[in-house]
Amino acid sequence: MLCHASKRINKFFSTCAGTKMLQSFRAALVQCSVGxxxxxxxxxxxxxxxxAKTNGAQVVALPECFNSPYGxxxxxxxxxxxxxGPTSKMLSACAKKNSIFLIGGTFPERDNNKLYNTCTVWNPAGDMIAKFRKMHLFDxxxxxxxxxxxxxxxxxxxxxxxxxINEITVGLGICYDLRFEELAKLYRKKGCKLLIYPGAFNMTTGPLHWELLQRARALDNQVYVFAISPARGEKGYIAWGHSQITDPWGKVVAQAKHGEEIIxxxxxxxxxxxxxxxxxxxxxxxxDVYDTVEKK
Structure with a gap:
């Protein structure tokens, strides 16, 4: 199932086909099923x-814990x-094969006897260009x-x-990080125009907060926001789904339902x-009265 943004944006993109548009691209959010x-x-x-590549995507994003059950x-x-690891190799190969920027959702990372929930990003040459470890743990x-x-x-x-991505600076967060406005504010101060949050909100917080938080982060910081969920399963931890793209006006321009889908x-x-x-x-x-600062 395809879900597109407004006709105005589609018209803009189609008129620019074949040219190097550093301020635009087609994005695909992959809400995949996970077993x-x-x-x-x-x-x-x-x-x-x-x-997603076949349908013209230049940037593709996967959900949180796309290679394993969440828990x-x-x-x-x-x-x-x-x-x-095998997941990194798969992501590198897919990015290179399709000549895309690939935001590799998240998967559990092991490093020096510690475990992290980690998002990796891969460029069209298949090189890893970013790695973000979930900052705020979901307790x-x-x-x-x-x-x-x-x-x-x-x-x-x-x-x-x-x-x-070309001339666009992108900031990363994961799921629960979406609730912390200070993180988004710091990314805006770094020049970001897009924030990406692979996430798996549950059936309690999803209906209440998933869309609302994305719109708030987008509106407060005047950025696009991507949030990518796994498809809803039937057992164990059940994700809300409803992957979403929000524009800097706070308007939802594309949203999935709860099953496996690409928007x-x-x-x-x-x-x-x-x-x-x-x-x-x-x-x-x-x-002069208040500020949001990053501590090194």
Whole structure:
């Protein structure tokens, strides 16, 4: 099923076909199904990446934990080293084969006897150009809802990570990181026009907060936001789905349902400049009174 952004953006992109547009590209968010067989998960993701490329995608993004079930009991079993593990090799090969920028969702990383929930990014040559470790670990206890503690097995990352797609600076977060506005603000201060959050909100927080948080991060920072979920399963940890692309006005321009699906949007990043000129909130912030700073 294809879901596209507005006709206006599609028209803009089609008129620029065949030229080098540094401020625009077609993006695909892959909401893939995930089971317990790692190899089948990788094969399925590879198939969907190929499909996205066939439909013109230049940038493809995968969901959180796309190579394994999501859950603390699975992280150790499925953890791999980066970049020489099987999942990294699959992502590198897919990016090179399709000549795309590939945001490799997340998968459990093992490094120096620690486990991380890690997002990798690969360029059209198949080289890894970014690696972000989930910073805020998901430790919650909702009465009558869900109790979950990632910190029982995972370590948190400590670094903001940006990379460039042509002239566009992109910032990375993972799932629970979406709730922390300070992280998004710091990325905006670094010049980002796009924030990407592979994530797997659950059936309690998903209906309430998934769309709302993305729109808030986009509107507050005048950026595009991608959030990519696994497809909804039937057992274990059940993801909400509804992968989404939000524009810098806070408008949802593409959204999946809950099953396996790819959504597409043709993005014009000049839109960020227009919003920032018309509503110049960053020039009007009272940094003499308050500020958001990164600690090195």
């Amino acid at each position: 317990k067989d790692r190899q089948k998960n990788l094969q399925n993701a590879s198939r969907l990446i190929d499909e 603390t009991k699975f992280f150790d079993e499925y953890a791999e080293s980066i970049p020489d 919650i206890d909702i009465p009558g809802g869900i109790t979950f503690k990632e910190s029982e097995i995972l370590s948190g990352g400590n670094e903001l990570v940006t990379f460039n 597409y949007s043709d993005l014009d990043f000049n839109e960020c400049d227009k919003v920032r000129q018309q509503i110049p909130i960053f020039h009007q912030r009272r940094s």
